[in-house]
Amino acid sequence: MKKLNDLMEKIIQRVNINLREPLFDVGPYVRNIVSLNQLTKFYAFYGITSYHCLNFHFSRSNLAGSYFLGKCNVSDSILYKSDIRGDELKRKGEIFHFEGLDIPLYEDETIRIKDSFLIKTLVHNNSHDPENPEEFIIQNTVSTHYANIHGSNVEGCFLGPFSTVDLTILHDCVIGAFAYLQIKELDHLEVPAGTIWISGGDQFEFRYQHDPDILKEYIRFKAGGKPQGMFLEFVKQRKEDFLRVFDVVNLETPFSIPSGASLNRYAVIKPKTRISQNVLVAQRAYIENSFMGIGANAQENCYIINSRLEGYNVTAHGAKIIDAELGEKVFVGFNSFLNGNRDYGLRIAEKSIVMPHTIIDLTEPVNIGASHLVWGCIRNQADVAQNTMALSELASISGKFSRGRMKFEGNGEQFIKGFQHRIEHILEANGAYCDGRNMKGHAQSTQNISYNLIQPYPEGDLKGIFPRIDIFP
């Protein structure tokens, strides 16, 4: 395994050179976070469909348990159980609109990952970088458990566990655990754990800071150790269920699903689950004893347990919904943790928006009304007053506003419109509105997919390293 060890040290060195300002050593965070032996155990796989552009290049890398779709180029990197979904990359001939500029694309966009170590990370969407419109670049970067890199070029960064960078170009930054960024561009900054920061340029800014004392119950990560807390315990308890789906080559769907719906064969579907039309369940999603209404989706690393989603619900990458009833079009953002608890139950009425990285973990029953924005940390009905707001109220805000640990500045209406527009885009892209012919999306285009399994050298110096592989259409 000499070469794999060399590769790990090379990546640490490359990231540290980038992070000399802020001065940060990723070594103690990533050495031994996954044992080298673990990195040789799992096959990687890529999907082939007749809908998606296809082009893979893997060289001098380890890809344990990772999944690829679309055009992906991975070199000198270690990807551990990471999902690299290139199904929304821009295509040759498209025009990329950016702040009044029209940028025509001369090639299909490709995800390029170089000198990086991604652990259980989700990479999705497309690059929003006008300087590199044909490349979605992740370079000299370490990202840790259940981080999301979403439409964000990332160079020279360390991403803590359950962090999300969304439509943000990052250079030389350290992003703390469970931090969420959607701020266009950021350089040379250390972002504290639990920061939620959305910036719409001059138009609005939303900030929330999770209480560090509460957050550490859910997720904490120190140099020299491994990430710990309730989020990881929750995931570990359900790990066994995934073994079977990864161990069998061709898995039959456990029950018939309605037309237009798509259950990924690497998802876990437990008993008493009902799937409606145009539902999308992505790989590594977990559904148990739940109702998925028409057009609802469960993205990668989602858990939906003992819950009812009425329809057209977006459950973004990594969100968890337990013992909850969500009305139509309720949106639940990245990595949110919604735990109604068996004895109480959580109800959120239609069209409400649960912000990314929200924690709802109840000690009494809680009801949240229709068309509300929901954020931060909610444990009882009293917290609801502090951490939710009617969308209509928010729409009337112009200027500075704060409530509890949340600070808002700018045009509330623009903020809501932007969010709603994005939710509609996600529903469309996922195929929620498909009538069988028109408005097809991921739920329809990934129904028929071939998986190709690749494995590394099994022994010797090269153990754990994958041969160079090039796949063309």
Add this chain to the structure above:
Amino acid sequence: MKKLNDLMEKIIQRVNINLREPLFDVGPYVRNIVSLNQLTKFYAFYGITSYHCLNFHFSRSNLAGSYFLGKCNVSDSILYKSDIRGDELKRKGEIFHFEGLDIPLYEDETIRIKDSFLIKTLVHNNSHDPENPEEFIIQNTVSTHYANIHGSNVEGCFLGPFSTVDLTILHDCVIGAFAYLQIKELDHLEVPAGTIWISGGDQFEFRYQHDPDILKEYIRFKAGGKPQGMFLEFVKQRKEDFLRVFDVVNLETPFSIPSGASLNRYAVIKPKTRISQNVLVAQRAYIENSFMGIGANAQENCYIINSRLEGYNVTAHGAKIIDAELGEKVFVGFNSFLNGNRDYGLRIAEKSIVMPHTIIDLTEPVNIGASHLVWGCIRNQADVAQNTMALSELASISGKFSRGRMKFEGNGEQFIKGFQHRIEHILEANGAYCDGRNMKGHAQSTQNISYNLIQPYPEGDLKGIFPRIDIFP
């Protein structure tokens, strides 16, 4: 599936152009022999080890259920459940000795398959063509169920079911079912079913012709139909056992095996089987209730059932041994069918050589002595007198000799020495003599192997066609 259909027609056309002399239309033999849908159902796979040269190129091809090892290049071809084993290809820097010529190799040898349709065919060993020392070429060729292409460049040929071409360069030939050729070179000839033909140039020639009336009980194949007979019935009855081994990604060995032994994870090992040191069991071999003595091997498509092999036994590709006891170093050639039958039992004493394509199917108990040559068709003790001969008797022959349907001409001693030399080479190459450090062979070098699974486009015009794949070390 339009492209797959087009590919099939292209291959038929290319082969037919080669076979205009002898005038032969492969179309009625291969159209519908495997349904196009069947060709989209199975994944193909390739092995990666730290011992074997690695280089794969697959383009514009269908590879259903096929296995690849070593350096393989497949273009514009359909390979259905074929094993392409490149683990004995010549390597760069080696000297290829050919009839007094020393030919240095400037590149690693590669198996190149082009414009061909191979069905359940085994390709193995290396090319013995001095004109193309770095290429093992199969081009414009159709080969059918359980054919073996062994160390033989083949261009413009049709190979019938259970036929074998061994160390023979073939141009524009039609090889009948169950025919075996080992004759250096052959052009523009139609070889009848059941011909066994071995030629050592000026030194010796061995010929046997199976009785067509008997042979058709075992294997027959007519234009417009599918191959039929007992050989295929036998294989079909055991087909179900292979489903599980192909359906699971990582299969645990059912029991511990001694050091130096290697059971391929795509072999079927049924209960009450005992495996000794340095045993090699290749993919698609089937062992049931049998004892495999030290250094014994079971090559691809072998079946060994209710039998005892004392040790250092070679069971060549496709050979079947049922209800039999074989002494030490008994060799059983390609596609031989040895059926002792439960009520009688077959015994063959040590160091005997069962010629390729021998049929032993007993109606009474049969014993064959030590150091005998065994050929043709044997059903009772009377046939033994007709179809076996002490090696010492054969060694004394010089000139013409015939016994029953067998004809021999030349130097008997050279014939035996050549055979024995080859058996020793096979045992060495398979690792039968390994002492843990020295004399390593396939049994040791394939213990640790990674399998990579590849699948075709799942729908549309390209359904069944594999994306272009290039794999480099």
